[in-house]
Every structure is written in C-alpha cells, then in structure tokens.
Amino acid sequence: xxxxxxxxxxxxAGNVAWHLAPALEKAGHEIVYVYSRTLxxxxxxxxxxxxxxxxxxxxxxxxxxxxxxxxxxxSALPELLQAAVFPENSLVAHTSGTLPLxxxxxxxxxxGAVFYPLQTFSKNTPVSFRNIxxxxxxxxxxxxxxxxxxxxxxxxQVYKVNSEERKILHLAAVFxxxxxxxxxxxxxxxxxxxxxxxxxxxxxxEQTVQKAFSQNPFSVQTGPAIRHDENTIQTQLxxxxxxxxxxxIYELLTRSIQQKS
Amino acid sequence: xxxxxxxxxxxxAGNVAWHLAPALEKAGHEIVYVYSRTLxxxxxxxxxxxxxxxxxxxxxxxxxxxxxxxxxxxSALPELLQAAVFPENSLVAHTSGTLPLxxxxxxxxxxGAVFYPLQTFSKNTPVSFRNIxxxxxxxxxxxxxxxxxxxxxxxxQVYKVNSEERKILHLAAVFxxxxxxxxxxxxxxxxxxxxxxxxxxxxxxEQTVQKAFSQNPFSVQTGPAIRHDENTIQTQLxxxxxxxxxxxIYELLTRSIQQKS
Numbered sequence: 001x002x003x004x005x006x007x008x009x010x011x012x013a014g015n016v017a018w019h020l021a022p023a024l025e026k027a028g029h030e031i032v033y034v035y036s037r038t039l040x041x042x043x044x045x046x047x048x049x050x051x052x053x054x055x056x057x058x059x060x061x062x063x064x065x066x067x068x069x070x071x072x073x074x075s076a077l078p079e080l081l082q083a084a085v086f087p088e089n090s091l092v093a094h095t096s097g098t099l100p101l102x103x104x105x106x107x108x109x110x111x112g113a114v115f116y117p118l119q120t121f122s123k124n125t126p127v128s129f130r131n132i133x134x135x136x137x138x139x140x141x142x143x144x145x146x147x148x149x150x151x152x153x154x155x156x157q158v159y160k161v162n163s164e165e166r167k168i169l170h171l172a173a174v175f176x177x178x179x180x181x182x183x184x185x186x187x188x189x190x191x192x193x194x195x196x197x198x199x200x201x202x203x204x205x206e207q208t209v210q211k212a213f214s215q216n217p218f219s220v221q222t223g224p225a226i227r228h229d230e231n232t233i234q235t236q237l238x239x240x241x242x243x244x245x246x247x248x249i250y251e252l253l254t255r256s257i258q259q260k261s
Numbered sequence: 262x263x264x265x266x267x268x269x270x271x272x273x274a275g276n277v278a279w280h281l282a283p284a285l286e287k288a289g290h291e292i293v294y295v296y297s298r299t300l301x302x303x304x305x306x307x308x309x310x311x312x313x314x315x316x317x318x319x320x321x322x323x324x325x326x327x328x329x330x331x332x333x334x335x336s337a338l339p340e341l342l343q344a345a346v347f348p349e350n351s352l353v354a355h356t357s358g359t360l361p362l363x364x365x366x367x368x369x370x371x372x373g374a375v376f377y378p379l380q381t382f383s384k385n386t387p388v389s390f391r392n393i394x395x396x397x398x399x400x401x402x403x404x405x406x407x408x409x410x411x412x413x414x415x416x417x418q419v420y421k422v423n424s425e426e427r428k429i430l431h432l433a434a435v436f437x438x439x440x441x442x443x444x445x446x447x448x449x450x451x452x453x454x455x456x457x458x459x460x461x462x463x464x465x466x467e468q469t470v471q472k473a474f475s476q477n478p479f480s481v482q483t484g485p486a487i488r489h490d491e492n493t494i495q496t497q498l499x500x501x502x503x504x505x506x507x508x509x510i511y512e513l514l515t516r517s518i519q520q521k522s
Contacts, residue, residue: 098493119464120472120483133461159461168455169462171497176448176462177469178484179514180441184470185478185521187437194429200394200420201430201437202474203380208438209445209470213463217446222381223439232359236432245517252513253440256506260446 374399
C-alpha cells in the first residue's frame with residue numbers, strides 16, 4: 001500500500017491522542033502540532049514525537065495542516081471548537097463515537113469530519129491499530145479520500161459510518177461491552193464471596209467470545225436456559241435470593257434466551 | 262516438573278475425550294482403553310492414540326488402570342456407572358461441572374472422583390490445556406495426589422473444588438458466559454438489522470474482557486449507565502421500543518450498574 005504522508009495537527013493530549021500520534025508518525029505522517037489546554041500535557045506528548053510543536057493556544061490560523069484531529073472528551077469538544085481558529089477550508093475531524101457530524105454545522109469556514117477509532121484507550125496499555133475499525137464520516141468527497149488514506153495507513157478496517165449508524169454502533173456496544181462487563185462483575189462477586197477466583201473463568205469467557213464472533217451468537221448459545229433445564233434454573237435462582245436485582249437479571253435473561261430458541 | 266506416567270482408561274469418545282486423550286498421551290501417560298457405546302466411535306479415537314484398545318463393553322474387571330476417566334454426557338453418566346464393572350478400589354473420575362461427587366456414593370467398591378476441565382470443547386477446535394483450570398474432587402488423599410499429578414501434567418491451573426463450589430462456579434459461568442453470549446446475540450442482531458457488521462465490535466469486546474480480568478470488572482465499568490447519561494439512556498431505550506424484552510434488559514442492567522456505582 002502506498003503511504004501518503006500528511007501533515008496532521010492534534011488537538012488533545014489524552015488517551016486517544018497519546019496512542020494515535022505515534023501511530024500516525026509510524027505510518028509516515030508528520031505530526032506538526034499538539035495542542036492541549038495544559039501546556040505540560042501537550043509538551044509531554046510532543047516529546048515522544050519527531051517534529052511536533054506543543055501549544056496551549058488553539059489558534060491555528062497561521063498553520064497549514066492537511067488534517068486537524070480533535071481528540072478531546074465529548075464534553076470539551078463544543079467549547080474547544082468555538083475557541084479554535086483554523087485556516088479557511090481546513091479539514092477538522094473529531095474522534096468521538098457519540099457526537100454527530102452536526103457539531104461542525106455552525107462553522108461554515110471548515111470542513112467537519114469524524115475520524116472515530118472503535119476502541120477504548122488507556123495510556124499504559126499498548127494498542128495495535130491494525131485491527132481497530134475506523135469509522136469515517138464527512139460530506140466532502142476529497143476529505144473522505146484523505147480520511148480513508150489516513151485511516152488505511154493505520155488499520156485494515158476502515159468503514160464509512162454516518163452519524164445515525166454510529167448511534168446504532170454505540171447502542172450495540174452498550175450491550176456487547178458495558179452490559180457484559182457488568183455481568184462479569186456479578187460473576188466475579190459471586191465467586192469472590194465464595195472464595196473462588198474469577199480468573200478460573202477466563203479461558204471459558206475467551207472461548208465464548210471467539211465462538212460468538214465466528215458464528216451467530218444466538219446459534220451457539222449454551223447453558224441451562226436454552227436447555228430448558230428447570231431444575232438447575234430453580235436451584236440457581238434460589239442461590240441468588242439474597243440479591244433480588246441479580247435474581248431479576250437471571251430471570252429476564254433466561255426468558256429472553258428461551259424466547260430466541 | 263516430573264512427568265508421572267499413568268495408565269488411564271477413557272470411558273467416552275465425545276468432545277472432551279477427543280481432546281483429553283491425545284493431551285494425556287503427550288503428557289507421558291498411556292491410554293490403555295477407550296470405551297464408547299458405539300464401537301466405531303471408540304475405534305476412531307483409539308486410532309489416534311498409541312496403544313489404546315477400543316471397546317463397547319464397559320466391563321473393565323480384567324483391566325488395571327491407575328485412573329478411569331468417565332467423559333460422557335451428564336445424562337448418560339448414571340446409567341454407564343451402573344453398567345460398568347471396575348476392579349476393586351479403582352479410581353473412577355467424571356469430568357462433569359455439574360454432577361456432584363455423590364453420584365459415586367452407591368458404588369462402595371470404587372473410589373469416586375471429579376476431574377473437571379473448566380472449558381467447552383468442540384471436536385474441530387484445537388485446545389491448549391496449559392491454561393485450562395482443572396477442578397478436582399475426591400475424599401481419598403492418595404487419589405487426590407494422583408489426580409493432581411495427572412491434571413498438573415496437562416495444565417498450570419489445578420484446583421481442589423468441592424461439589425458445592427462447583428455449583429457456584431457453574432452459576433458464575435452462567436452470568437459470565439451464557440448470559441454474555443446472549444447479549445452478544447442482541448448486539449449482533451441490532452447491528453445486522455441496520456446493515457452493520459458485528460465484527461466491528463470484536464476489538465472492543467476483547468479489550469473489555471482483558472480489562473475485566475485484569476481488574477475488578479465493577480471498577481472498570483464504562484458507558485451511559487455509570488455516567489448517569491440520561492439523555493443517551495432515553496434515546497437508546499426509544500430505539501429499542503419495538504422489542505419490549507430488549508428494552509427490559511436495557512432498563513434492568515442500567516439500574517443494576519447504577520446500584521453498584
């Protein structure tokens with residue numbers, strides 16, 4: 001694959017920027033600016049980069065970058081967007097999974113876009129971008145081409161996803177990640193209260209995930225609910241009687257599994 | 262680690278036996294017999310082994326093995342146990358996660374045990390035993406030593422787990438595996454109905470699992486519920502209105518997450 005080298009300015013020095021900036025450099029791009037409200041944070045990130053200038057002033061009027069990436073918290077974006085000054089017709093992309101493209105609507109002098117890596121980032125956990133899906137959105141065709149080349153230089157999974165679809169992705173992620181994490185928490189709590197280690201379940205959980213992504217998850221459902229094993233279901237409900245919420249979750253998910261079978 | 266070589270007879274030629282038998286051989290043990298109700302199945306498995314004799318007769322009275330492993334379905338075990346004939350004082354272990362040690366109670370001439378690998382097996386998916394937790398139970402001290410050596414020759418994770426604890430492990434696995442798989446199914450369905458691919462969520466799900474097992478899952482909870490992001494919660498509930506069960510699951514899990522925070 002050809003490696004297009006773009007000049008990229010990064011607004012934000014948090015978890016996303018922290019991983020994205022070096023990855024973009026490694027892919028051949030040049031990070032020209034790192035902005036953060038806190039200069040020390042911008043400097044800390046810029047230090048790890050070849051030629052990035054750190055700044056706490058979001059005035060980019062005298063700069064020229066092919067792409068301005070706003071990797072800040074959802075709650076901080078509107079304010080920063082209002083404060084920032086970009087050269088006329090700049091391509092400015094945010095990295096949020098939830099903010100619509102519409103946030104750029106009031107700013108007619110720039111081309112707004114979404115450059116959203118579908119993954120959670122934490123500073124100390126290394127990330128391989130190769131398999132991270134990038135969800136891209138913009139109404140400008142040339143801008144889309146540039147975003148696709150940029151994302152494609154990082155990852156093999158690049159998708160056009162509009163704001164409506166991003167909402168659906170987010171809902172699906174709530175079920176597949178947020179809610180499952182809560183079930184892991186309940187499972188861990190049950191084990192810990194009985195002096196058993198949650199780690200014992202790790203191989204089984206990992207296998208469950210592999211199976212779910214290799215086939216339709218509903219088609220590989222196992223357990224007492226799908227077997228209509230009333231004996232086990234009643235015993236397990238009985239065990240949960242000290243926690244009515246967990247009992248309700250057990251009953252409702254059992255019923256939902258049985259509805260699907 | 263010393264590699265003790267035991268003579269082992271396998272009763273069953275299903276998924277568990279199919280993976281366990283060659284792994285035991287590789288660990289230095291000798292599989293001397295493979296029993297199956299269907300001779301062809303016993304033969305098919307024995308063919309892959311060095312010196313195993315296939316049989317469809319559960320009469321082991323003229324044999325001498327250090328360990329008889331009954332790797333059959335829960336529903337088939339009681340009948341096979343009644344039909345089988347073992348030499349006096351034989352060590353006979355089942356591989357079930359749900360059957361209690363008590364199933365051996367009526368058979369005073371043998372030493373009953375549990376040799377339970379905490380993983381699901383399917384014939385065509387290769388398995389590495391190294392990380393699979395083995396849950397062992399028996400009342401006989403020498404028998405426990407032999408089971409520990411056998412399990413220890415396969416895996417680095419060997420646990421003494423009594424029948425009551427095994428029940429709790431099973432309940433925890435229902436939450437962490439069966440119920441999460443159902444949530445994966447709902448997530449995949451929502452995406453597919455909107456022409457989006459479930460595979461897009463795989464990196465995020467895998468990261469969620471890694472995080473959940475590296476810290477307390479409750480402490481790494483993310484999403485609209487824990488943020489009390491009522492706006493997103495209401496929008497997402499609205500989206501689910503055509504499916505009352507999914508709506509109920511969303512409401513209940515959101516409430517449960519908030520109770521824990």
